[in-house]
Amino acid sequence: MSGATFKPSDTVDFLVIGAGSAGGVMAKELSTAGFRVVVLEQGPYLTDKDYRHDEIRYTYQAGLTNDTKVQPITYRKNESAPAKLAKAIMYGRQVGGGSVHFTANYWRFHESDFEERTQFGEVAGAGLADWPIKYADLEPYYTKAEYDLGISGLGGANPFEAPRSKPYPLPPMPVKSSGVLFDRATKRLGLHPYPAPMAILSQPYQGRAACVNCGFCEYFGCEVRAKSSTLVSVIPIAEKTGKCEIRPNSYVHKIETDAQGRATGALYFDANRREVFQKAKAVVVCSNGAETARLLLLSKSKRFPDGLANSSGLVGKYLMWDTGAAAMGLFEHPLNEYKGIQVTRVIHDYYKADPKRGFYGGAGIDARFNYYPANFALQGMPPDAPKWGAEYKKMLSTYFTHTMTVLSHTSSLPQLSNSISLDPDVKDSWGLPAMRVTFDFHPDDVATLKWTLPKQKEILEAAGATKIWASGIAVEDNIPSTHLMGTCRMGNDPKQSVVDRYNRSHDVPNLLIVDGSSFVTAARQQPTATIQALAYRAADYAIRNAKG
Amino acid sequence: MQSTRRLWLSQCIGIAALAEVAAAQQHAHDAVQSSPPPAFQTLDPATAAEIDAITSQIIPSTDGPGAHEAGVIYFIDRALSAFDADLREAYRTGMPEVQKKRKAMFPDSASIAALTSEYQVQLIHAIEHTDFFELLRTHTLYGFLGNPNYGGNRDHIGWKLIGFEDRMAFQYPFGYYDAQANGDGK
Numbered sequence: 001m002s003g004a005t006f007k008p009s010d011t012v013d014f015l016v017i018g019a020g021s022a023g024g025v026m027a028k029e030l031s032t033a034g035f036r037v038v039v040l041e042q043g044p045y046l047t048d049k050d051y052r053h054d055e056i057r058y059t060y061q062a063g064l065t066n067d068t069k070v071q072p073i074t075y076r077k078n079e080s081a082p083a084k085l086a087k088a089i090m091y092g093r094q095v096g097g098g099s100v101h102f103t104a105n106y107w108r109f110h111e112s113d114f115e116e117r118t119q120f121g122e123v124a125g126a127g128l129a130d131w132p133i134k135y136a137d138l139e140p141y142y143t144k145a146e147y148d149l150g151i152s153g154l155g156g157a158n159p160f161e162a163p164r165s166k167p168y169p170l171p172p173m174p175v176k177s178s179g180v181l182f183d184r185a186t187k188r189l190g191l192h193p194y195p196a197p198m199a200i201l202s203q204p205y206q207g208r209a210a211c212v213n214c215g216f217c218e219y220f221g222c223e224v225r226a227k228s229s230t231l232v233s234v235i236p237i238a239e240k241t242g243k244c245e246i247r248p249n250s251y252v253h254k255i256e257t258d259a260q261g262r263a264t265g266a267l268y269f270d271a272n273r274r275e276v277f278q279k280a281k282a283v284v285v286c287s288n289g290a291e292t293a294r295l296l297l298l299s300k301s302k303r304f305p306d307g308l309a310n311s312s313g314l315v316g317k318y319l320m321w322d323t324g325a326a327a328m329g330l331f332e333h334p335l336n337e338y339k340g341i342q343v344t345r346v347i348h349d350y351y352k353a354d355p356k357r358g359f360y361g362g363a364g365i366d367a368r369f370n371y372y373p374a375n376f377a378l379q380g381m382p383p384d385a386p387k388w389g390a391e392y393k394k395m396l397s398t399y400f401t402h403t404m405t406v407l408s409h410t411s412s413l414p415q416l417s418n419s420i421s422l423d424p425d426v427k428d429s430w431g432l433p434a435m436r437v438t439f440d441f442h443p444d445d446v447a448t449l450k451w452t453l454p455k456q457k458e459i460l461e462a463a464g465a466t467k468i469w470a471s472g473i474a475v476e477d478n479i480p481s482t483h484l485m486g487t488c489r490m491g492n493d494p495k496q497s498v499v500d501r502y503n504r505s506h507d508v509p510n511l512l513i514v515d516g517s518s519f520v521t522a523a524r525q526q527p528t529a530t531i532q533a534l535a536y537r538a539a540d541y542a543i544r545n546a547k548g
Numbered sequence: 549m550q551s552t553r554r555l556w557l558s559q560c561i562g563i564a565a566l567a568e569v570a571a572a573q574q575h576a577h578d579a580v581q582s583s584p585p586p587a588f589q590t591l592d593p594a595t596a597a598e599i600d601a602i603t604s605q606i607i608p609s610t611d612g613p614g615a616h617e618a619g620v621i622y623f624i625d626r627a628l629s630a631f632d633a634d635l636r637e638a639y640r641t642g643m644p645e646v647q648k649k650r651k652a653m654f655p656d657s658a659s660i661a662a663l664t665s666e667y668q669v670q671l672i673h674a675i676e677h678t679d680f681f682e683l684l685r686t687h688t689l690y691g692f693l694g695n696p697n698y699g700g701n702r703d704h705i706g707w708k709l710i711g712f713e714d715r716m717a718f719q720y721p722f723g724y725y726d727a728q729a730n731g732d733g734k
Binding site for chain 1: 607614631669676685689695709710714715716717720721723725726
C-alpha cells in the first residue's frame with residue numbers, strides 16, 4: 001500500500017471499479033502509461049502477511065470471498081421458481097480479487113473458442129455466437145499477461161493448443177503423484193497429457209521467490225507470494241508509478257452520468273458506510289461477471305431507465321457457469337496430494353465440440369487434489385462410505401493420503417434465460433437490492449457432463465485405482481459458480497451485445513467493461529488468462545484513444 | 549467446480565440479524581487466537597456434555613483418540629460464540645429434538661451421555677438424515693481436522709489420524725508414484 005492519494009473531488013483520468021484479475025491489470029497498464037488512476041475495491045487490502053494455513057477461515061468461512069451474511073444472494077433455477085437465499089455465486093473480495101485465492105490454472109482459449117457458432121452451428125435454446133475478435137487478436141496479450149504476471153508451463157506440449165508467439169516465461173511445476181498416474185494412464189489410452197500451465201512460480205521471477213509446495217493454493221492466499229495474483233505482480237507496479245491509488249473497502253453502488261450520457265464517476269460506500277463520489281474522466285468496470293452486471297443495473301437513471309449500458313437489454317443476460325464434475329480414485333500407495341500445488345497434468349483431447357456427438361460441448365480434464373483435511377472428510381469420501389463412526393474414522397486414515405481427483409471443466413452454453421438481476425425483495429446490509437441469480441443447465445451442458453464423466457473414470461481405471469467414485473452432475477452439485485462469465489457480452493451489433501470488440505460500452509463512450517462479463521462463450525472454463533488478456537488489450541486501445 | 553459447494557450452500561440457509569453477525573465475524577479472527585478457554589462461552593455445560601457425546605460417536609475413540617480427545621466441543625463453543633453465532637438457534641432447536649428422540653427410543657434414560665455406546669449409535673442412526681445432524685457432523689469434522697487455534701484438533705490428533713502435516717514447505721517427492729517416476733528417470 002504505497003501508491004498515490006487522490007481526493008474524491010480530483011477528476012482522475014480513469015476510475016477502475018474492482019481490483020481483481022482484470023482491475024489489477026488495468027491499473028498497471030493505465031498508470032504506467034502516465035494516467036492518474038483510482039481503483040475502488042469492495043474488499044480489504046490484505047497481503048501475504050495476513051494469510052494463514054487455516055482451513056476454518058478459508059474453506060469453512062470462505063474468508064477470501066464474498067460473504068452472503070452481509071451481501072446475500074438469491075438463487076432460482078428459472079423465472080417461475082421462487083428465488084431463495086443461497087451462495088450461488090462466489091468471487092474474490094479483496095485487493096487482487098479472485099486471483100488471490102484461485103487454483104491458478106492458466107489456460108489460453110483455443111482458436112475454435114472464438115468462432116464456435118460458425119464451426120459448430122446453431123444450438124436450439126442457446127445464444128451460441130462467434131466472438132467479434134479472433135484468437136490472433138488476443139494472442140499478443142496472452143503473451144504479455146504470461147510474462148507480466150509470471151506463468152509456469154511448457155509451450156507446445158499440448159498438441160491442441162493455439163499457436164504461441166513465445167514460450168512460457170517459466171518452466172512447468174514439477175509433477176506430483178496424481179500427475180504421474182494421470183500421465184501414464186492417458187498415454188496408455190492414446191491421449192495427450194501435458195504439464196498444467198499455472199500462475200505459480202516454478203522459479204524465482206521478478207523479485208518473487210518460487211513456490212515452496214506448502215499445498216495451500218485453492219481457497220487460500222499465498223504466504224510466500226509465489227502465486228501470481230495481481231496483488232503481488234502488477235498492482236505493486238501500478239502503485240510504484242505514484243499515479244495509482246488502490247482504495248480498499250470501497251463498495252461502489254452507482255456509476256453517475258452527465259446530461260450528455262457520459263460517465264462522470266462513481267458513488268461508493270467507504271469503510272464507515274459514508275457515501276462518497278469519486279470524479280473521473282472515464283470509468284472502467286472490472287467487478288467480475290456477476291457484480292458488474294448488478295452495478296450496471298443499480299446505475300439506472302432517467303436517461304438509462306433499464307440500467308447503464310443496457311440499451312440492448314442484455315446486461316445480466318447469458319450468464320455462463322463454472323461447470324464440471326469430479327471422478328475420484330483410491331490407490332494402493334500414498335500420493336500425499338495435499339503437498340504442493342493442486343494441478344500438474346491436463347488433457348485437451350476432448351476439448352473441441354463435434355456435431356457428430358449429437359450435442360454441443362467439450363471438456364478439459366485435469367489431475368488434481370483440491371481438498372484440505374476437513375473438507376475432504378466432509379466432501380471427498382465415496383458416497384457409499386459411512387458418514388460417521390468407527391469405520392468412517394478408519395477409512396479417513398487411508399483415504400486422505402491415497403486419493404486423487406480427475407476433474408472435468410466443461411462447456412456452459414449461453415442462454416438468455418440465465419441471468420444476474422436485482423432481487424425485488426432482499427436487500428444487502430447497505431440497503432441495496434441483493435443479487436438474484438437465475439441459472440439452469442442447457443440439455444447439452446448435461447449431455448456433456450454425462451459424456452465426459454465415464455472418460456474421467458476410464459482414466460482412473462487405467463491408472464490402477466482400486467476404487468472409483470464420482471460427484472453428482474446436477475446443477476445443485478455445481479453451486480456455487482466461481483467462474484463468472486457472459487453478462488455483458490461482446491459484439492459488433494449494439495442491439496445484440498453490451499460492449500464492442502475493445503470492451504467499450506456501446507452506449508456510454510467513456511465506459512469500459514473489462515472482466516468475465518464480456519465473454520461470448522465460456523470455452524472449457526479456466527477464464528482467468530482470457531480475462532487478463534482482454535484487460536491488456538482493452539488497456540492498450542484505451543491508452544491509444546486517450547492519447548489521441 | 550468447487551469441492552465444498554454443498555457445504556456453503558447449506559450454510560446460507562439462515563440470514564437473520566445481518567448486522568449482528570457481521571460484527572461477530574469481524575471479531576471472530578481475534579477471538580480465536582488464544583488457547584482453549586477454561587469455561588464454555590456459549591454452551592451450558594449440560595448441553596455441551598450431550599453434544600460431546602454425539603460428536604464422540606461421529607469420530608469415536610476406538611483405535612486411538614477421537615473427537616472427545618481432540619476437544620471438538622470447545623471448537624463448537626467457539627464457533628457458536630463467534631463466526632457461527634447465527635447457528636446458535638439451530639442448536640437451540642436441534643438438541644431438544646434429539647432429546648425427544650432419545651426419550652422415545654429409551655424411555656428410562658437420563659441423558660445422551662449416559663446411554664451405552666450401542667444405544668448412542670442407535671440414536672444417531674435415527675437422526676443421521678436430519679439437517680441438524682449434518683450441522684453437527686460439519687462442526688465435528690472442522691473441529692477435529694481444522695486449525696488447532698480454534699480449540700479443537702488438540703495435539704494435531706485429527707491431522708495425525710489422516711496423515712496430514714502442516715508445514716510451510718515440502719520437498720519432492722511427495723508420494724509413492726512421483727518418487728517412482730523420478731526413480732525411472734522420467
